[in-house]
Amino acid sequence: MKIAIDVMGGDFAPGEIIAGACKWAEQPGCHAILVGKEAIIKQELGNFDPEKLTIINADEVIQMDESVLALRKKKKASIAVATKLVHDKTADAVLSCGSTAAQMASALFILGRFNGIDRPPIVASIPGPEGKNTLLIDVGANVDCKPAQMLQFAVLGKSYAAAVMGRDNPVIGLLNNGSEETKGNALALEAYSLLKNEKILNFIGNIEGRDLFGGSCDVVVCDGFTGNIVLKALEGLGLYLGRAMVQETGKVPAVLHRFDYSNVGGAPLLGVEGVSIVCHGSSKRDAVFSGLNTACDCVTRDIVNMQKEALKLIAVD
């Protein structure tokens, strides 16, 4: 298993990214391809085992606040070079903690999207009871969704939940402002109708915000505007409570670590011709390590073809 890692992206790049990659590469059968400024990487690495690690130089970096248009000028940006390695089959997957927009754009232009997918959705994992996480999809790629896109999100999410999370006949819900079928804005009402009528989906109807943590669904579908705001609000509440708990008790309780994205692994971009794992910008070594293991699962379980097979079923339907 060879994974290309954009070591220049992220709040704690390159040190924490490289540390996570090295820890991962120590596992049997794992080989990390570190993509970034060679001199900096060598300095961080010290003595490394060339059997476990390769360095590929990339002179440019896309900063978090840069427009994705920067990719057009920065052909040698680390995220572009790392994604190209997947396209060329030099690497099995790519992982980045840098700009999600730049990673998405690299995946679209270098790997390519599936037929019929306009803009691939971004997936996030919401903690649930007894470790039963729920996938929230889309959390930001598609802020103005069409109902048909939300049906595609459901199918892509279903195949990921089945292949990688091991969920049998994944349960799908629609994020809405009430549980009744009559609830929702115009988009949610139309999406409900499409989801309900799609036979390959195990759709249980609307899910309210407060039910996201109940573990009742494997996949919750929403438009990218709502999903992005909800995900960031939850993250904000986690940080707020963490600070308050430190004042109150002197420490952050263990359960809050589930909402500390510096310790949580990544999720793949769905709908694209390769495995590209998005990690949170504030990922530290453990999150990178965990994200790389997720990447392995995605490759081993062949999520690219799983998704394409699932999409064929709704196209035929």
Place this chain on the structure above:
Amino acid sequence: MKIAIDVMGGDFAPGEIIAGACKWAEQPGCHAILVGKEAIIKQELGNFDPEKLTIINADEVIQMDESVLALRKKKKASIAVATKLVHDKTADAVLSCGSTAAQMASALFILGRFNGIDRPPIVASIPGPEGKNTLLIDVGANVDCKPAQMLQFAVLGKSYAAAVMGRDNPVIGLLNNGSEETKGNALALEAYSLLKNEKILNFIGNIEGRDLFGGSCDVVVCDGFTGNIVLKALEGLGLYLGRAMVQETGKVPAVLHRFDYSNVGGAPLLGVEGVSIVCHGSSKRDAVFSGLNTACDCVTRDIVNMQKEALKLIAVD
């Protein structure tokens, strides 16, 4: 100060509602008008001081799962009777922990809305640092908003934040999926433009979900679909963390009580011709007591006329 209380609405009605009302009515100058089934209220009350409490019989109740259309048939529903007391100037304000939809419909049809307000927004309070709460508006009344409505929400919220929360020149933000002016779905982009160009507003731009708790804004505007989902997601996370903390440490930390809506007071419906305080369905006596004090503040500070004056300024502008 006379406040009509719908004692039949809420998860803990009528016992906790009546207990909260009695506690409030013990304060000097306060008189509670308990509206509901007289026999049940008398049984709950035992001996009461007729100087501090009045009972008004209302034979019907709107259940939480009933459509607001039920109000047409149930003319003697407790929320309708209680709201009518405000309209007739027998009461200065009304408070309910029952169906928000029924309370909203009662306010619209019995009190009436302001000129130019289609459907009044619902307001929620998000805890912030050092007790500096942020108003989130709308959290559910308007799931398909027009940009002009979001401008109205900002103006209504501004006048409430100034009059009742004591904020000087309240800071207004727009909930969005990024902080840059170019971010947002079509609705948010249009709303941004209106908010930015309205001179009476102290508008600071887009606010991301994670910034809701930072206290940077007094009022955050959003469409009712997004606001409802975000509010319920935060509530769900609070409950989830509370359960996990009990398992981990044996108790719920104090900070989480800020997210326990059984202990938090209510907020007024804005844009209507009278003070109607919405409390959470799971309110207990302390929340009712706190909600009644909020009602007093709204009456004393004359929020109805404050809002109308503020709306006149944008109409002229």
